[in-house]
Amino acid sequence: MPEVKKEVRTYKVRYVCDRCGIGDMEATGVVPKGYPGTYPHSCNHCGAFQTFDRQYPEIRLE
Numbered sequence: 001m002p003e004v005k006k007e008v009r010t011y012k013v014r015y016v017c018d019r020c021g022i023g024d025m026e027a028t029g030v031v032p033k034g035y036p037g038t039y040p041h042s043c044n045h046c047g048a049f050q051t052f053d054r055q056y057p058e059i060r061l062e
């Protein structure tokens with residue numbers, strides 16, 4: 001197979017806090033036991049907690 005080059009764009013996907021609308025939700029890095037695939041996050045501005053099925057900030061290639 002020959003090498004094929006393709007340009008991709010890199011996006012950093014943030015999730016803005018639903019509560020204060022200012023801070024970003026950041027993964028706490030702790031996966032609760034018994035709940036694989038869930039990622040607790042906390043806001044870096046107001047400290048609100050929210051759980052997602054993916055981690056933010058996320059690096060996405062398109």
Ligand SMILES: [Zn+2]
Nearest residue numbers: 017020043046
């Ligand atoms: Zn917040």
